[in-house]
Amino acid sequence: xxDERRLTVIxxxxxxxxxxxxxxxxxxxxxxxxxxxxxxxxxxxxxALWFPIAAQAGRVPALVRENERLHAxxxxxxxxxxxxAEVEAQYERVRQLLGADAPSGDGQxxxxxxxxxxxxxxxxxxxxxxMIDGVIQQWPLxxxxxxxxxxxxxxxxxxxxxxxxxxxxIRAAGAGVVRIAGVDDVYGYYVVLDHGDGIQSLYGHxxxxxxxxxxxxxxxxxxxxxxxxxxxxxxHLHFEVRxxxxxxxxxxxxxx
Numbered sequence: 706x707x708d709e710r711r712l713t714v715i716x717x718x719x720x721x722x723x724x725x726x727x728x729x730x731x732x733x734x735x736x737x738x739x740x741x742x743x744x745x746x747x748x749x750x751x752x753a754l755w756f757p758i759a760a761q762a763g764r765v766p767a768l769v770r771e772n773e774r775l776h777a778x779x780x781x782x783x784x785x786x787x788x789x790a791e792v793e794a795q796y797e798r799v800r801q802l803l804g805a806d807a808p809s810g811d812g813q814x815x816x817x818x819x820x821x822x823x824x825x826x827x828x829x830x831x832x833x834x835x836m837i838d839g840v841i842q843q844w845p846l847x848x849x850x851x852x853x854x855x856x857x858x859x860x861x862x863x864x865x866x867x868x869x870x871x872x873x874x875i876r877a878a879g880a881g882v883v884r885i886a887g888v889d890d891v892y893g894y895y896v897v898l899d900h901g902d903g904i905q906s907l908y909g910h911x912x913x914x915x916x917x918x919x920x921x922x923x924x925x926x927x928x929x930x931x932x933x934x935x936x937x938x939x940x941h942l943h944f945e946v947r948x949x950x951x952x953x954x955x956x957x958x959x960x961x
Contacts, residue, residue, distance in 0.1 A: 837948060840879045840900045841958040843924040845908060845944050846931070847874040853941065856954045863952035864907065864945030871912060871940035875929040878906045878946070878959055883920045883928070892943065893935025896928045906955075909943035910935050 712734060714727040850869035854862055877898055884905070885897040892909035896916060899905050912932020916922060933940045946955040 836902060837904055837946065837953060838958050840881075840902075840904050841906060841946050841955065843876060843878045844959045845876055845878045845906075845955075846942060847876065850942070852956070855956075856952060863947070864909075864943050865955055866941050866943055868939065868941045869931050871931055871933065873931040873942075874927045875908050875911060875931060875942055877922045877924055877926045877928050878944070878955070879904075880924045881906070881922060883916050883918050883922060886914050886916055886918045886920075886928075889935060891936045893937060894929065894932065895935070895943075898922065898928070903949040905945075905947045907943070907945040907947070909945075910937045910941060912940075 710731045711728050712731060714729075716725040716727070718724070846867060846869055848869055850867040850873075852865055853868050854866035856863060856865060875896075879898070879900050881898040881900040883896060884899045885895070888894050889909075892907070894911040894914050895907060895909040896911070896914060897905055897907050908929055910931075910933060911929035912934065913930040914928070915930070916928045922928060931940050931942055937943075944955055946953050946958070
């Protein structure tokens with residue numbers, strides 16, 4: 706049964722204006738009230754959902770810029786990797802052309818004369834040379850390698866550089882005691898052996914050290930593995946021999 710009750714609103718204005726009367730049924734009033742509540746809820750839901758969406762939309766330009774930056778950096782990394790691969794391939798071709806890894810058929814040294822002429826030798830005396838010759842007598846690698854740099858002025862290059870594959874064993878050139886087994890900005894991982902009578906040998910740019918300071922080693926005993934640590938652009942051994950702190954040419958006393 707329909708609700709016949711009605712709500713009457715009488716508006717009495719001031720002055721001579723006519724009084725107005727408005728009537729509405731309770732059923733219609735409830736309908737309008739429910740519609741108002743429904744619209745209010747819908748508006749509240751829309752606002753509640755809109756603010757997070759608007760916040761996320763505000764981040765879109767920043768995300769787009771970040772994505773573009775990452776793509777650019779990825780392209781740079783790809784280009785650097787390609788360039789590095791080309792350089793390594795060229796280096797390997799040069800090594801093959803120069804015979805860095807191939808042993809010679811006649812069993813002779815691959816590179817410069819092992820016994821320089823007197824006018825190109827280091828300036829140690831005959832007694833000093835004889836003393837060193839009796840101590841430094843073991844080629845410091847398990848393979849011959851390729852000598853890429855010789856001894857020059859002590860302030861320039863006080864040793865020889867021997868290019869050889871990474872991981873090759875570095876051997877003690879003579880019996881002695883490990884004075885240093887550590888790392889240096891220039892030499893990288895390196896080992897210094899004390900052979901007595903002021904004679905020392907140094908092995909630099911190693912990848913792995915196999916001995917500790919204070920250890921006593923025999924001639925030919927592995928002390929490290931070849932790497933490219935420190936100031937180095939490719940795997941090689943930097944080998945020095947010193948007498949009382951003065952560098953001498955190791956190739957006068959050892960042969961590959």
